[in-house]
Amino acid sequence: MRRLLVLAMAALALLTGIALPVAARGTAAPYCGIRWGSLPEQDSHYTSASITNLRAGRHACFDRLVIDLGPRRPGLPGTDAAGYQVRYVSQLTSDPSGRPIPLAGGAALSIVVHARANDDNNSPTYRPADARHAVSVAGFSTFRQVVFDGTFEGQTQIGLGVRARLPFRVISLAGPGGGARLVVDVAHRW
Numbered sequence: 001m002r003r004l005l006v007l008a009m010a011a012l013a014l015l016t017g018i019a020l021p022v023a024a025r026g027t028a029a030p031y032c033g034i035r036w037g038s039l040p041e042q043d044s045h046y047t048s049a050s051i052t053n054l055r056a057g058r059h060a061c062f063d064r065l066v067i068d069l070g071p072r073r074p075g076l077p078g079t080d081a082a083g084y085q086v087r088y089v090s091q092l093t094s095d096p097s098g099r100p101i102p103l104a105g106g107a108a109l110s111i112v113v114h115a116r117a118n119d120d121n122n123s124p125t126y127r128p129a130d131a132r133h134a135v136s137v138a139g140f141s142t143f144r145q146v147v148f149d150g151t152f153e154g155q156t157q158i159g160l161g162v163r164a165r166l167p168f169r170v171i172s173l174a175g176p177g178g179g180a181r182l183v184v185d186v187a188h189r190w
Contacts, residue, residue, distance in 0.1 A: 040086065040088075043083040046154065047072055047081065047180070049069040049073070050119060051156055055135060058140055061188060063162075065143070067183075069182070081180040084114060085111075086109060087110055088107055091108070092110055095112075107163070107166070108162075111160060113156045117151045126148075142188050145160075166189065167186070
């Protein structure tokens with residue numbers, strides 16, 4: 001009976017041109033307007049710039065990890081901004097050993113930056129005091145731990161432990177002093 005009533009109302013609306021309200025089906029507004037996803041993101045470019053720092057910040061809708069790069073070395077190929085591979089993994093593993101790296105939180109983001117964290121003499125351009133807690137994220141809404149795994153064959157791996165598998169985005173920005181910044185934002189919720 002109800003189905004018949006709905007069909008009759010729809011037919012009447014078509015004949016008279018009266019618009020009927022449409023019920024929203026799971027169309028809640030996105031959290032803070034964020035329309036990011038949780039699928040892998042990548043950029044294949046390499047840079048001759050070196051990683052100089054890792055830092056993190058809290059924002060109203062997301063937590064942010066910033067990877068600072070110095071200026072690109074003159075005369076070498078590559079771009080100013082570093083390429084990357086950022087994806088959720090079931091277990092972060094060290095490159096090249098394959099040894100598991102434990103991360104705090106309910107999900108693990110693997111961040112591979114196409115840049116070194118050392119110079120031409122193999123001296124570190126970035127070396128945290130504690131690689132297992134490279135950046136303090138105490139009190140953050142989403143971040144639980146930042147691990148600096150190191151550089152192997154021109155790529156640097158960073159592990160980011162987050163509260164849960166949440167939407168993220170990756171942004172390349174110009175940096176101060178001729179360098180660049182690679183930014184990974186992870187939303188506080190869906």
